[in-house]
Amino acid sequence: MSASPAIVAASAQLRFRYALYLGDTSLILAQRLGEWVGHAPALEEDLALANTALDLLGQARHLLSYAGEIEGKGRSEDDLAFLRDPSDFINLALVEQPNVDFGHTIVRQFLIDAWQLELFECLQGSSDPRFAELAAKALKETRYHYRFSSGWMVRLGDGTEESHQRVQDGLNALWKFTGELFAPGAVDEQAAAAGLGPDPASLRAAWTANVEQVLTEATLKKPADVSYRWFGKRHQHTEHLSHLLAEMQIMQRTYPGVQW
Amino acid sequence: MNQAPATSADRFLAPAEREIWRILADVPDPEIPVLSVVELGIVRHVRVADDRRVTVGVSPTYTGCPATEVIARSIQTRLEAEGYEDPKVESVLSPPWSSDWVTESGRAKLKEYGIAPPAQSVSNPKHLFREPKVACPRCSSMQTRKVSEFASTPCKALYRCESCLEPFEYFKCI
Numbered sequence: 001m002s003a004s005p006a007i008v009a010a011s012a013q014l015r016f017r018y019a020l021y022l023g024d025t026s027l028i029l030a031q032r033l034g035e036w037v038g039h040a041p042a043l044e045e046d047l048a049l050a051n052t053a054l055d056l057l058g059q060a061r062h063l064l065s066y067a068g069e070i071e072g073k074g075r076s077e078d079d080l081a082f083l084r085d086p087s088d089f090i091n092l093a094l095v096e097q098p099n100v101d102f103g104h105t106i107v108r109q110f111l112i113d114a115w116q117l118e119l120f121e122c123l124q125g126s127s128d129p130r131f132a133e134l135a136a137k138a139l140k141e142t143r144y145h146y147r148f149s150s151g152w153m154v155r156l157g158d159g160t161e162e163s164h165q166r167v168q169d170g171l172n173a174l175w176k177f178t179g180e181l182f183a184p185g186a187v188d189e190q191a192a193a194a195g196l197g198p199d200p201a202s203l204r205a206a207w208t209a210n211v212e213q214v215l216t217e218a219t220l221k222k223p224a225d226v227s228y229r230w231f232g233k234r235h236q237h238t239e240h241l242s243h244l245l246a247e248m249q250i251m252q253r254t255y256p257g258v259q260w
Numbered sequence: 261m262n263q264a265p266a267t268s269a270d271r272f273l274a275p276a277e278r279e280i281w282r283i284l285a286d287v288p289d290p291e292i293p294v295l296s297v298v299e300l301g302i303v304r305h306v307r308v309a310d311d312r313r314v315t316v317g318v319s320p321t322y323t324g325c326p327a328t329e330v331i332a333r334s335i336q337t338r339l340e341a342e343g344y345e346d347p348k349v350e351s352v353l354s355p356p357w358s359s360d361w362v363t364e365s366g367r368a369k370l371k372e373y374g375i376a377p378p379a380q381s382v383s384n385p386k387h388l389f390r391e392p393k394v395a396c397p398r399c400s401s402m403q404t405r406k407v408s409e410f411a412s413t414p415c416k417a418l419y420r421c422e423s424c425l426e427p428f429e430y431f432k433c434i
Binding site: 044045047048050051052053054055056057058059061062129132133134136137138140141144147148 | 320323325326354355356357407408410412414418434
């Protein structure tokens with residue numbers, strides 16, 4: 001993201017929406033991973049998924065707090081997380097997809113980790129220092145997440161017949177949601193024009209090369225690209241987001257301001 | 261970027277600031293209480309205004325580290341106990357905290373506590389894709405094996421010593 005004369009100053013509204021987009025994506029994925037706590041196949045993997053969730057939640061907290069700060073209406077990170085309706089969320093549809101089994105969960109994590117690696121690398125050059133410094137921090141964490149998820153892709157894909165089948169099923173089911181990662185969705189397109197973040201399409205080549213290399217090592221088949229109907233960053237979500245939020249938000253919705 | 265933060269021994273500090281560093285050297289990390297917040301390398305700056313108002317800049321080890329708020333409160337409580345009114349703790353994200361900033365005494369204390377200290381410097385990002393050789397903190401054997409990338413807190417991984425057969429935690433390089 002080198003500075004270009006075409007860069008226009010990012011409006012507060014745009015910075016707010018960009019913080020929400022990145023924050024919602026990390027938050028919803030953190031919530032999904034949190035569903036594994038106490039249920040993972042082994043204690044070590046339980047810890048790994050919970051630790052990854054915690055890093056993502058940390059990113060979400062920084063981003064949503066910053067969004068509230070930019071908006072200037074006194075909304076806190078908690079207000080933004082717990083009191084918005086599903087149609088107000090602009091996370092990527094990929095991250096709201098259900099866990100299904102460990103194989104699906106690893107595929108989802110791997111696809112998003114590989115994307116966040118490229119995203120945060122570029123975002124370090126954001127025209128907004130708050131995004132840049134968060135990206136530098138999050139990138140270090142993402143490298144660990146990626147090492148975990150790509151390692152499991154290979155172990156499962158190149159493992160037993162059943163583990164191979166499960167992870168291939170996960171890949172087949174989730175691949176249609178990867179198109180959104182690189183398609184312009186208003187918020188990231190405008191953010192790119194303002195120098196806030198990378199052009200989504202620019203992340204595709206490195207992501208694809210990385211993903212293909214791991215899939216080959218894992219003896220998995222890359223599914224064909226298909227057209228897709230969901231566009232989380234344009235508020236078009238799958239039914240799964242409402243269910244996830246119903247569970248995540250129930251305490252604050254039922255007992256506003258409750259603390260423990 | 262890899263320049264470690266100051267300590268109370270820094271001779272370029274003003275006396276008022278050196279005094280705050282000395283106090284902070286006695287504030288333990290809530291999750292690894294043998295280490296002080298200074299030894300962990302998370303205290304990034306100390307400012308003392310003319311009216312004795314203190315501001316301390318602290319970096320999270322990991323963005324989601326749940327200890328961050330406990331650390332901020334324990335720093336405030338300690339400074340208040342030392343007679344500083346309304347001390348402020350501000351979060352510093354940039355440059356991001358690195359395990360390279362754990363001090364020498366911090367590393368020695370980690371080892372003594374049974375946690376293997378970070379095994380290498382992170383100045384080369386390729387380090388993440390090479391497995392470091394980790395010595396067992398109990399018997400110093402290099403015959404150790406990683407059990408899990410993640411452990412009881414975000415900053416540690418789980419290892420096992422093949423010589424003395426004890427499991428141990430390893431403070432990750434980040």
